[in-house]
Amino acid sequence: MADLYETLGVSRDANADEIKRAYRKLARELHPDINPDPQVQERFKEVTAAYDVLSDPQKRQQYDMGGNPFGGAGGFNGGFGFSDIMDAFFGQGGQQRGPRTRARAGQDALIRVEVSLEEACFGIEREITVESAVRCEKCSGSGCQAGTSPTTCGICKGRGETQQVTRSILGQVMTSRPCAACQGFGTVISTPCRECHGDGRVRARQTINVKIPGGVETGNRIQLAGRGEVGPGGGPAGDLYVEIIQTEHEYLVRDGDDLHLALSIPFSAATLGSKTKVMTLDGEQDVEIKAGTHSGTKISLKQHGMTRLRGSGRGDLIVHIEVLTPTKLNREQEDLIKKFAELRGEDGNSAKVKADDGSLLDKIRGAFRF
Ligand SMILES: [Zn+2]
Ligand SMILES: [Zn+2]
Numbered sequence: 013m014a015d016l017y018e019t020l021g022v023s024r025d026a027n028a029d030e031i032k033r034a035y036r037k038l039a040r041e042l043h044p045d046i047n048p049d050p051q052v053q054e055r056f057k058e059v060t061a062a063y064d065v066l067s068d069p070q071k072r073q074q075y076d077m078g079g080n081p082f083g084g085a086g087g088f089n090g091g092f093g094f095s096d097i098m099d100a101f102f103g104q105g106g107q108q109r110g111p112r113t114r115a116r117a118g119q120d121a122l123i124r125v126e127v128s129l130e131e132a133c134f135g136i137e138r139e140i141t142v143e144s145a146v147r148c149e150k151c152s153g154s155g156c157q158a159g160t161s162p163t164t165c166g167i168c169k170g171r172g173e174t175q176q177v178t179r180s181i182l183g184q185v186m187t188s189r190p191c192a193a194c195q196g197f198g199t200v201i202s203t204p205c206r207e208c209h210g211d212g213r214v215r216a217r218q219t220i221n222v223k224i225p226g227g228v229e230t231g232n233r234i235q236l237a238g239r240g241e242v243g244p245g246g247g248p249a250g251d252l253y254v255e256i257i258q259t260e261h262e263y264l265v266r267d268g269d270d271l272h273l274a275l276s277i278p279f280s281a282a283t284l285g286s287k288t289k290v291m292t293l294d295g296e297q298d299v300e301i302k303a304g305t306h307s308g309t310k311i312s313l314k315q316h317g318m319t320r321l322r323g324s325g326r327g328d329l330i331v332h333i334e335v336l337t338p339t340k341l342n343r344e345q346e347d348l349i350k351k352f353a354e355l356r357g358e359d360g361n362s363a364k365v366k367a368d369d370g371s372l373l374d375k376i377r378g379a380f381r382f
Pocket of ligand 1: 165166170171194
């Protein structure tokens with residue numbers, strides 16, 4: 013399957029407006045009425061399918077995360093009826109007869125917000141600034157200059173649609189389509205509002221407080237109903253989606269609800285046992301190193317992982333131990349190690365291949381999923 017973003021010719025972080033614009037432009041070139049060539053129609057289907065996914069925040073998220081957004085009805089093979097295409101152009105109302113209302117539902121909007129690992133764990137309230145379409149105050153969304161109102165369209169006489177006779181292999185077919193002069197509204201705004209040029213909305217910056225709950229991870233989206241773009245003609249606003257991007261921590265590595273940390277300890281501490289401290293998201297915590305600890309040992313600090321977004325409690329912080337073999341020995345240290353080896357009866361020939369008791373495989377399987 014071709015990349016949907018490439019199909020539409022937009023970048024991966026294109027906003028709803030850019031996606032819509034790109035689709036409209038392509039649809040104008042590829043529409044069956046304009047170019048009935050089968051190959052062009054194949055391309056039109058692909059473009060429409062891509063638009064169907066990328067214009068829907070939920071489907072788009074699913075696609076971004078590698079899922080198949082074409083499950084269920086109306087996928088690639090389902091074909092696209094005329095009403096689907098009209099829906100894509102004009103919102104609802106492809107099949108509906110008569111003039112359409114000017115007020116249309118607004119687009120959903122998407123904004124990405126970066127949070128640190130700590131913020132993702134404990135949650136945070138963020139003030140975000142979004143540039144979006146808001147209702148034009150001058151005309152209250154009507155699009156008309158103060159004191160004026162829309163006039164009946166002279167082409168369709170207010171019906172909002174025009175009829176056309178086309179010849180097909182089945183004979184003459186009468187088709188009606190939205191009136192091009194008034195875009196199917198049945199009325200035209202002859203004196204548009206100077207502020208919004210008849211659209212009923214203007215672009216403005218808004219500051220919004222968002223509560224980001226503890227446990228979120230990259231790709232999660234928080235839906236703020238009615239905080240998206242206001243629709244044209246005073247239509248209701250779409251939703252605003254806040255997508256989380258969690259930045260990497262300096263040394264804590266996240267795996268779902270668990271965190272991982274690599275801790276190097278000197279050979280002597282590993283041999284004799286010791287107590288050390290590590291900095292966790294909850295401040296310093298004691299880690300007890302048992303005498304005779306090997307490299308690859310994992311020590312779990314329960315409930316010091318991430319907050320569970322769903323469910324209760326927290327994951328664990330898993331400390332992966334690495335034992336450091338001493339290097340750069342001075343004369344005295346070297347003598348001591350030699351003496352130590354002598355007392356242990358160890359020499360170069362003491363190394364032997366050991367039958368695996370399962371621990372090596374465990375180590376490989378359980379190795380940090382970094
Ligand atoms: Zn008209
Ligand atoms: Zn206005």
